[in-house]
Ligand SMILES: CC(=O)SCCNC(=O)CCNC(=O)[C@H](O)C(C)(C)COP(=O)(O)OP(=O)(O)OC[C@H]1O[C@@H](n2cnc3c(N)ncnc32)[C@H](O)[C@@H]1OP(=O)(O)O
């Protein structure tokens with residue numbers, strides 16, 4: 107019989123205390139709906155005593171149906187006052203939530219220094235505030251701030267704090283490692299002792315200042331905690347909160363606890379990426395379980411083995427958390443990487459094909475020159491298709507020219523591009539706010555008449571990296587361009603000692619790739635041009 111662990115998500119509250127994370131009420135609503143789909147049990151939406159955005163969020167969720175309990179956050183009443191008149195507690199009641207978290211001090215040092223009150227008054231603040239929530243029919247979760255530091259300095263007072271919260275009717279007592287400085291062994295030991303002393307539902311809330319928030323949460327659960335608080339992608343104050351994207355699968359797949367269930371677990375990667383988009387925070391590629399590289403294999407020896415059995419280099423099947431295996435092709439590749447990539451693209455290859463060795467040699471040579479294909483999936487696909495003779499010559503570049511004019515008021519770039527499509531030669535000119543933008547506009551203008559869907563494509567990222575720093579302004583540069591058509595995103599690479607040429611190379615690859623993929627699904631090119639380009643299936 108597996109033990110159930112309650113998952114308490116505080117992405118919308120403690121997550122927004124992370125530097126660079128700021129969510130509108132709309133964003134919060136979208137994230138709350140996504141978290142509800144994932145199956146977390148509590149969604150802490152914010153602090154209605156803090157700002158109007160959070161008040162708006164709670165107003166808007168009032169009429170909506172959630173499976174999770176929408177939870178409001180606040181602190182115990184102010185010192186020397188009464189709970190019934192405390193603005194923050196009143197806002198919580200007005201927000202109409204079924205559950206609320208109240209943070210209270212459990213470290214005597216904080217009572218003296220931060221609150222500047224007596225130990226007795228702090229106990230009264232905790233008791234009064236929890237009792238007030240309970241009188242208003244609200245489930246009360248008590249977050250014992252700095253509990254572990256408090257327990258280490260004055261265990262008797264820290265335990266009295268918990269006891270007070272319990273006497274007032276707290277439904278959960280959550281032990282917080284607020285400063286994130288406690289180690290897993292200490293957490294395990296202290297939670298076990300608390301569990302023996304206090305008859306209550308115990309929870310854990312950790313921060314990642316020693317990069318131990320996940321380990322500490324697991325240690326607490328193994329010592330008897332039954333609720334874990336954390337955030338998606340580990341967003342949160344300073345170094346962040348415990349990352350639920352690691353805690354949930356560790357509990358479900360490694361420790362045999364039940365949380366959201368193994369079916370919902372498959373939504374984890376999608377949820378993490380969706381929330382990172384809304385939060386406008388890039389996910390680290392190597393983020394465990396849900397990162398793009400969590401199951402990406404680069405070394406030739408690894409790839410050779412995973413093709414025989416994925417378990418050789420994967421601790422779980424990526425599909426269990428909604429992620430997928432990826433094979434990267436780079437200078438560290440062996441023939442297995444190329445075979446795998448070619449098979450993924452539906453190209454006909456086998457281990458004895460001499461082409462494999464030629465392709466690897468070419469990739470290694472290009473990477474030696476400065477190309478980097480692991481971050482340029484589309485350029486890699488074009489290279490492989492070309493090597494296999496499966497690449498239609500969609501258009502040929504005959505020439506391009508750029509003029510840059512500086513006037514008093516402005517700096518304008520103009521590009522003139524000459525390309526051949528089938529037996530037509532197309533000249534176009536376009537302006538842009540810089541030379542690359544002008545080239546992009548001119549190339550787009552010449553292609554759009556044949557492929558109207560080009561209109562949907564735009565550059566979503568443009569990165570330049572100096573490869574040979576010693577060459578200074580004569581150094582080689584690598585340009586990586588990311589393009590998107592809203593449904594798909596792809597990346598291309600160009601290398602040259604001239605930044606415009608490198609950008610042009612990446613730009614041309616991006617359009618070639620887009621048109622190639624359009625032709626597979628639906629092309630808007632006129633029949634005549636499609637015929638000439640060999641894009642028509644006879
Ligand atoms: C561990 C945590 O993450 S706790 C949550 C932290 N999150 C936030 O602070 C974000 C939201 N906070 C806010 O919007 C504001 O800080 C507010 C609205 C809560 C308070 O704003 P202000 O009234 O201007 O006070 P300010 O932020 O300067 O100081 C906090 C006050 O709360 C008091 N306080 C701190 N913790 C508690 C507590 N657990 N119980 C009661 N009072 C507390 C402090 O002693 C201080 O009081 P003081 O002004 O008498 O010194």
Ligand SMILES: CC(=O)C(=O)O
Pocket residue numbers: 120209249250251252282283284285311313
């Ligand atoms: C409550 C909380 O966020 C903390 O103690 O870290």
